[in-house]
Amino acid sequence: MASTAERILKQRDIIDRSALAEQIEGIVRECGAEVRRPRVVEILQTALANGRAEIQRRLNAAPSQGYRASAEQAFLVDQIVRLIYDYVTVHAYPAANRSASERIAVLAVGGYGRGEMAPHSDVDIAFITPFKRSSWTEQVVEAILYFLWDLGLKVGQSSRSLDETVKMAQEDLTIRTALLESRFVWGDRGVYKEASLRFWNEVVANSASDFVRLKMMERDGRHRRMGDSRYVVEPNIKDGKGGLRDLHTLYWIGKYIHKVSAAAELVDVGLLTIDEYNRFRKAENFLWSVRCHMHNITGRAEERLTFDLQREVAELMQFADRPGRSAVERFMQFYFLNAKTVGDVTGLFLAHLDEAMAKKGRRFLPSFGRKPRKLNGFQLDRGRLALPDDDFFAQDPVRLLEIFHLADVHELEIHPLAMRAAQRDARLIDKIVRRDPRANALFLDILTSPRDPETVLRWMNESTVFGRFIPDFRRVVAQMQFDMYHHYTVDEHSIRAIGLLADINRGKLKQDHPLSTVMVQQIVSKRVLFVATLLHDIAKGRGGDHSVLGAEIAETLCPRLGLSPAETETVAWLVRYHLLMSATAFKRDLADFKTILDFAQAVQSPERLKLLLVLTVVDIRAVGPGVWNSWKRQLLSDLFEATEEVLRLGHKQRGRDERIISKKAKLETALKLPAGNFATFAKTLPDAYWIAEPDDIIERNARHLLSNAGTDLAIDACFYPDRGATLVTVFAADHPGLFYRIAGAIHLAGGNIIDARIHTSSDGMAVDNFLIQDPLGRPFQEQSQLTRLKRNIEDALTNRARLMIQLDAKPKALRRADAFKIAPSVLIDNQASNRFTVIEVNALDRPALLNNLALALFESKVTLHSAHIATYGERAVDTFYVTDLFGGKIENKNKLKGLEARLLEAATVQARVKAKAAA
Structure with a gap:
C-alpha cells in the first residue's frame, strides 16, 4: 500500500517538517528549558493551522476531491506527531543508553491508520512498548499527549506492551478493528513489526468467521440506531446506512480475511470486480468530500448532514438550481444515489465473500429452507433466486419483472449476483417491455401482493428495474424534499x-x-x-x-x-x-x-x-x-x-337540534342532577358548545364547572389518552384578550396548543378547551407538569405575571427550522363557513407564534371562536374561526385588509412588548 505521504502532491505547501525541525533545534539552542516548550507549541500550532488552511484551500478549489483531502489531513498529522516525538525523546527526555524496554513505536490506528482523516477527526494513536512500561516510556507518552492536547487535537490513545496489545485485541472487537488498520508513524520500527506479526499470528489466525459475524452484527446495530434507512433526510455521513462506515466495514473484512493493504486489492482477491471497486471509490470520494466540507464549515467533527449544512455544502460543491428543483435538493439527490451505491456494493461484496467461503464449506450469509431447484427457468442457489446463465435477462427482458414476482410469491431472497445482473440489464426495459401485458400484470401483482410488497419493491428500486419500468417513478428516486416534515426521500x-x-x-x-x-x-x-x-x-x-x-x-x-x-x-x-x-x-x-x-x-x-x-x-x-x-x-x-x-x-x-338534545340527555344521565338543576345548568351553554365538544369532554367540563360554581376562575388539566394530548379547560370571566394570554402562558410552561375551542356561556363566562402537547408531540402527564400549566395560566389571567415581558425574555434557542425560509401568508375565506370568517395563516413555526397571532386578533377587535393548529415540520398552519364583535362575519374590506396586515406582521416578526399588552 502506498504510504500516506506518497499520495500527497506538493507536500511542503502543507507542512515542511525539515524546516520546522530546524526551527525547533534553533529554539533549543537559544532558549532555556522553561521557555522551550511554549515556543515549540506555538510553532506547531501555526504549522497545524497553516496546513489545515492549505488543505481547505485545495478542497475549495477542487470541491469533489474529498479522498485526497482526507489523505492530506492524515499526512499533516503524521508530520506533527513526528516532530513532537523527536523533540520529546531527544530534548525533553533524552536517554543516551536505552534499555531493551525503553523503545516505543507510535502507531496510527483506526481511520488515521488507514491514512484518512477529516479536518477535525480524532487522532487515534497507539504507543507500543516491548515489555511493561518503564518510567522513561511513561514520561515520553505523557509528554507527547500533552503536546497534542495543547494543539487542540482530540486524541484517542492507548499505551500498551506487546503482550497487553495481543490480549486486549483478542478480547475486544473495537480494539481488534483499530489495530487491523494500524500504520507505523514514528519511533522504533522493530517494535511495530513485532506487534504486527503477533497480531496476525495470534489474533487474526483462525478467527475470520467470528470477526465477519461480529462485524455484520455491529453494522446492523449501527443501522438500527441511525434509523435503518439510507434515505433519511438528515443522514449521518459517517455511521448512517450508506455512509463511510459501511465502506470501511468491507475493507476491514477483506483485510482480515485476505490481508489486503488497500481497498484496490479487494479486486485481486475476488471480493469486488473492477467496476464495483470503481463505484466503491467514487462513492467514497464523494462522501469524504461532503464530510470534509462539513468539518470545515462547523469547525468541529460534525457527522450529521443537517438542513443548514446541506445548503452550504451544496454551494461549496457547486450545485446549482434547476427548474422545479433547488441546488440543495439536487445535491441531496446525488448524496442518496451515492448512498445507494454503497448499499449495492455492500451486497455484491458479501455475495462474493459468501461464494468464496462456500467453496471452503462455510457461509457468512444466512441459508434458507429447502425449496424447488428451478422456477420458470430461474435456479435456486441455497434458497436464493439465481440465474442459470449470464444472458438470461437478455433472452427475455420480461424476466426482469418475473424474478421479483417469483421472489414475492415464493418468499425467496434474490442472489446478489442476480441483483447485479438485473441492475446491469435494466436498460433492456424499453417501450416494448413497458407495454407488454405480461410485464404489467407481473408488476401489478407485486404491487398488490398480500405478502410483503414493500421489501420486493425496495429490491426492484435498488436494482433500478422499478424506475426503468415506471419512468415517472425514476424521476423521484433519491429525491429529497427540503423540509423538516418529510423524513425520507420521495421514493x-x-x-x-x-x-x-x-x-x-x-x-x-x-x-x-x-x-x-x-x-x-x-x-x-x-x-x-x-x-x-x-x-x-x-x-x-x-x-x-x-x-x-x-x-x-x-x-x-x-x-x-x-x-x-x-x-x-x-x-x-x-x-x-x-x-x-x-x-x-x-x-x-x-x-x-x-x-x-x-x-x-x-x-x-x-x-x-x-x-x-x-x-x-x-x-x-x-x-x-x-x-x-x-x-x-x-x-x-x-x-x-x-x-x-x-x-x-x-x-x-341528523338535525342540529336532535344532536344537542341527545348530548344533553347523555350528560343528564351521567350527572344524575335534579331535572330542574340540570335544565338551568344546560341552558347556560350555547348550542355551538354542544355541537363542537365530544361527550366525554362535555361530562368532564360539566363536573368541573359545577364544582367551581360561583368562582371567577377555575382551571382543569388532565392527560387525554384518546387524543394523545393534554386537555386544559379554562373557566373564567370572558374578556377581550383572554385567548392570547392563555396561549402565552401555555407557551411559557413549555406547551404547544394543537387545538382550541372557545365558548362563552349565557352568564358571560368563557369555557375554553385546549389540547396541548410538548414540543416533541407528547402529552403532559406528570402531575408537576399539569400543576405548572395551571399555575402559569392562573398567573397570566390574574396579572400576577407580566406575560409579554416574560415571553420576550424567554431564550430563543437556535433551531433546525432556522435553516428554512418561509414567506408568511394569510388567507381569509368567507365561504368556508356559514357563520364564521375563516382565517388561515401559514408561517415558519417558532415559539410563541400562536400567542403573537392571538394578540394580533385581539388588537383587530375580532371574536375568536375556535383555533386549529397544524405543523408540517418547519411550517405552521394556524386556522382561526372568527366573527366581529357583534357575532357576524367580517365583510368590510378595510377591516379585512387591516386584519391581514396585523396577522402578517405577527407571523413575520416576534411580537414586541407593548405597554397596553403588558398592562
Whole structure:
C-alpha cells in the first residue's frame, strides 16, 4: 500500500517538517528549558493551522476531491506527531543508553491508520512498548499527549506492551478493528513489526468467521440506531446506512480475511470486480468530500448532514438550481444515489465473500429452507433466486419483472449476483417491455401482493428495474424534499406507504388504525388503492402542483397497468385530492357543519371516502417516525364518520337540534342532577358548545364547572389518552384578550396548543378547551407538569405575571427550522363557513407564534371562536374561526385588509412588548 505521504502532491505547501525541525533545534539552542516548550507549541500550532488552511484551500478549489483531502489531513498529522516525538525523546527526555524496554513505536490506528482523516477527526494513536512500561516510556507518552492536547487535537490513545496489545485485541472487537488498520508513524520500527506479526499470528489466525459475524452484527446495530434507512433526510455521513462506515466495514473484512493493504486489492482477491471497486471509490470520494466540507464549515467533527449544512455544502460543491428543483435538493439527490451505491456494493461484496467461503464449506450469509431447484427457468442457489446463465435477462427482458414476482410469491431472497445482473440489464426495459401485458400484470401483482410488497419493491428500486419500468417513478428516486416534515426521500416514502397499506390490509395494524383496518376490507377495488398510494407523490419536483400533475400521470399509466376506465378515474381522483382529507381534518372546524358538507360534496361517494381515508393514513404515517399520533387518528375518524353519514343519508346529517338534545340527555344521565338543576345548568351553554365538544369532554367540563360554581376562575388539566394530548379547560370571566394570554402562558410552561375551542356561556363566562402537547408531540402527564400549566395560566389571567415581558425574555434557542425560509401568508375565506370568517395563516413555526397571532386578533377587535393548529415540520398552519364583535362575519374590506396586515406582521416578526399588552 502506498504510504500516506506518497499520495500527497506538493507536500511542503502543507507542512515542511525539515524546516520546522530546524526551527525547533534553533529554539533549543537559544532558549532555556522553561521557555522551550511554549515556543515549540506555538510553532506547531501555526504549522497545524497553516496546513489545515492549505488543505481547505485545495478542497475549495477542487470541491469533489474529498479522498485526497482526507489523505492530506492524515499526512499533516503524521508530520506533527513526528516532530513532537523527536523533540520529546531527544530534548525533553533524552536517554543516551536505552534499555531493551525503553523503545516505543507510535502507531496510527483506526481511520488515521488507514491514512484518512477529516479536518477535525480524532487522532487515534497507539504507543507500543516491548515489555511493561518503564518510567522513561511513561514520561515520553505523557509528554507527547500533552503536546497534542495543547494543539487542540482530540486524541484517542492507548499505551500498551506487546503482550497487553495481543490480549486486549483478542478480547475486544473495537480494539481488534483499530489495530487491523494500524500504520507505523514514528519511533522504533522493530517494535511495530513485532506487534504486527503477533497480531496476525495470534489474533487474526483462525478467527475470520467470528470477526465477519461480529462485524455484520455491529453494522446492523449501527443501522438500527441511525434509523435503518439510507434515505433519511438528515443522514449521518459517517455511521448512517450508506455512509463511510459501511465502506470501511468491507475493507476491514477483506483485510482480515485476505490481508489486503488497500481497498484496490479487494479486486485481486475476488471480493469486488473492477467496476464495483470503481463505484466503491467514487462513492467514497464523494462522501469524504461532503464530510470534509462539513468539518470545515462547523469547525468541529460534525457527522450529521443537517438542513443548514446541506445548503452550504451544496454551494461549496457547486450545485446549482434547476427548474422545479433547488441546488440543495439536487445535491441531496446525488448524496442518496451515492448512498445507494454503497448499499449495492455492500451486497455484491458479501455475495462474493459468501461464494468464496462456500467453496471452503462455510457461509457468512444466512441459508434458507429447502425449496424447488428451478422456477420458470430461474435456479435456486441455497434458497436464493439465481440465474442459470449470464444472458438470461437478455433472452427475455420480461424476466426482469418475473424474478421479483417469483421472489414475492415464493418468499425467496434474490442472489446478489442476480441483483447485479438485473441492475446491469435494466436498460433492456424499453417501450416494448413497458407495454407488454405480461410485464404489467407481473408488476401489478407485486404491487398488490398480500405478502410483503414493500421489501420486493425496495429490491426492484435498488436494482433500478422499478424506475426503468415506471419512468415517472425514476424521476423521484433519491429525491429529497427540503423540509423538516418529510423524513425520507420521495421514493422511500412511497414504498413505505405501500408497506403500511399491505400491513393494514393484513390486519397487522388494527390497534393503531382500527377504522382503516375495517374500511380496507370493504373497498371494492384494492388495486385502485395500491396504485394510488404508489402514484400520490410521483410528480414531486416538477415545478407545479404535484397533485394535479400526478393525476395526469395516473390517467396515462393506469390503463397500461391493466386498470379499467373506472379504476383509472378513481386513481386519478385520489392522487389529485390525496391531501384533501388531512387538510380538512387538521385545518378546519369539524363542528362547523359546512365543513362536512363541503368535504362530502368533494368526495361524492362512500367508496371514495373509504379509499381516501386509508390513503391519507398511510401517507401521513409513512412521512416518518413520530408524525402519526392518536390526535390525528381521532380527527380523521371524526371527519370520516360525519361525512359517511351525509353520504349515506343522501341529504343531511341528523338535525342540529336532535344532536344537542341527545348530548344533553347523555350528560343528564351521567350527572344524575335534579331535572330542574340540570335544565338551568344546560341552558347556560350555547348550542355551538354542544355541537363542537365530544361527550366525554362535555361530562368532564360539566363536573368541573359545577364544582367551581360561583368562582371567577377555575382551571382543569388532565392527560387525554384518546387524543394523545393534554386537555386544559379554562373557566373564567370572558374578556377581550383572554385567548392570547392563555396561549402565552401555555407557551411559557413549555406547551404547544394543537387545538382550541372557545365558548362563552349565557352568564358571560368563557369555557375554553385546549389540547396541548410538548414540543416533541407528547402529552403532559406528570402531575408537576399539569400543576405548572395551571399555575402559569392562573398567573397570566390574574396579572400576577407580566406575560409579554416574560415571553420576550424567554431564550430563543437556535433551531433546525432556522435553516428554512418561509414567506408568511394569510388567507381569509368567507365561504368556508356559514357563520364564521375563516382565517388561515401559514408561517415558519417558532415559539410563541400562536400567542403573537392571538394578540394580533385581539388588537383587530375580532371574536375568536375556535383555533386549529397544524405543523408540517418547519411550517405552521394556524386556522382561526372568527366573527366581529357583534357575532357576524367580517365583510368590510378595510377591516379585512387591516386584519391581514396585523396577522402578517405577527407571523413575520416576534411580537414586541407593548405597554397596553403588558398592562
